[in-house]
Amino acid sequence: MIRAKDVRKQYGDKVALANINLNIPSGSIYGLLGPNGAGKTSFIRIMNQITAPDSGVVLFNNEPLKPADIGRIGYLPEERGLYKKMKVGEQVLYLAKLKGLNSSEAKSRAKEWFVRLEMEDFWEKKVEDLSKGMAQKVQFVTTVLHKPALLIFDEPFTGFDPINTNLIKNEIKRLNQEGATVIFSTHRMESVEEICDHIGLINNGKVMAEGLLLDIRKHYMNGTYAFTTREEQNFSGMDVLHRDFQHIGHTATIKSEVYPSTLIQKLAKENQLLGFEEVLPRVSDIFIDIVNNGPKPMNS
């Protein structure tokens, strides 16, 4: 869907994107992850043609981005809002028409969405009279109304209340199943881990890792294991990350250089072993690992 080739963007002396390459596959839910100031928003603004790259090219369905593509992208910026004095209905129609829908089409689709999200009575209200949660729903509708093939959400869940977060996550999943490619950009990596299938980790304008989430997690597995035993264990000489007691037994997460089979043998000899698994690292841990130790080469 989106392929960035050698994309560079500089503001004065500050390099926001240092020749990045990214590949966002069609139909994926892609997490664009990195701390604040990593270059996520700079890249998103290039995809939305708000700014142009200094060099490099962004391909949209294998063709360089062109103005008409704007109508095929739905974008919810991090800094988002609505005209406070305008009525909700009018505003939704205005934004839809700017995206290229005609009046009647915009109206019928908007009405559909208002019914689906149970917000029919918002239509005649002014935005300033809405609660924050209501305004968030309106904002979401304006992002998806023109049935974009690509949906971009920048820090989507900051400021959303839990009910709306769930509602909107489910709507996004549904849109994805219907064929839309979704990009989540956030610095709160744990918030999207469960719904993304692809991720790109960026830091200081550079791509640190990119690909299927599962592949990356496997790639960065670092010898972390979780055991469940009947009795409490003595893991002397081992790096214990976490201990817990549940009704079934004692669990412990340890980090070890020793092969798992050796570990299992050792534990099984002394104890009744109830469970064992190798733990996949969390994205935020991978990120910290990369920042501290650099990316892990693929052949290791």
Add this chain to the structure above:
Amino acid sequence: MKSPILLIIQREFITRVRKKTFLLMTLLAPLLLAAVMIVPGLLASMPEDDKSIVVLDEPSILVPEEGTSQFSLEYLNPNEFDLETGKTFLRESDKDALLYIPSGNGWDPDFIKNNILLFGKEDIGIDLQRFVERQLEEKINQQKLIRQGVDPDVVAQTKTKVTIKSFTMGEEGNEETSATPLKMGLGYIAGILIYFFIFFYAVQVMRGVIEEKTSRIVEVIISSVRPRQLMMGKILGIGLVGVVQFLIWVILSGTIYAVVSTFIYPEIFAQQVSAGPGSPDLSTVDQTNLFSMLNSINFPVVLSGFVFYFFGGYFLYSALFAALGSAIDQEADSQQFMLPVTAPMIIAITTAMNVIQDPNGPLAFWMSMIPLTSPISMMIRLPFGVPMWQIALSALILVGTFFGVVALAGKIYRVGILMYGKKVTWKELYKWLKY
């Protein structure tokens, strides 16, 4: 599907026109304007406050002057009163003021003119003081003439008032009656209208930009349209609001003025036209003269010039104000940037009188070439007749500058609208031009 810029213009126009404040301003302003035109006439026709003055005239200079219906004079006998008893008399009487003219040594006019005193029970008022001064000046002048052995009557007969009939040599050699006062009024009023229009509506462009920035909707919009389209749409939409409002004002004020002057207070307006308080003195102009005066003004040029500079000035300034608005987060921060941008316009208005006095002088010329002042200064000059090449050059510079400014303002705007929470400096703005 509509072009996005049309959608933006439409939204800017409709949301503004539907506001209650728009309706209020549109209806109230002509009433105020009409009031400004009508009230002086009403006031002038009001009965004046009469004042009576007691005069202690030791050298008998003023005697037997009786004053006017407004200021009546009454004399105290200098043999019975001096300054102190005169004051006491004033205090105990119902008179308003005491005028004391001392005789000094030997009725010396120069001594007398420097020692005349006027006491009032309340504030004397500029009219009364001027009346007394005028009376005394004349009398003392006469006294001086007599002392020099000149008969004042002879002097009065030699007084001459010169009335020049001035003409402007037309291009085909036919002479036109000069209509300087009319041209002055026309140029000045047109210049001021442009000034207010620019100020009022260009600032609204800035406000609109700030509103979009603070409500954080701007990034949503510019993911659908180019920033420059949004900026131009806003400028055009608000300009359209201005034109509509302006036309309503012209029509409404004209109607109110016409109704009041023909049906409600016709007498007052007949007086006002001949007396013309505050306006150029047209009383000496008879009907036929007025006609030839009007003929001496090239109305097609003045009118089309007005339309051109009206819009040219608005577009130029609103592009500047849009860039300003994009650079700041709240209106309160706008002050430090507003002054340098509005200064040229203020200079153009403050030098308006100098331009009128010498409409083809160097100041007028340069002010009407510099694009930031030309919409006002050139407009003031136009009724006086400006060489065609100057008009063309000034218009060309204005249009050229407009495109340059739109390009620069567009760059600043593009960066500025996405910049939050940053106190912007001029240096920063300059840097944005290169992003």
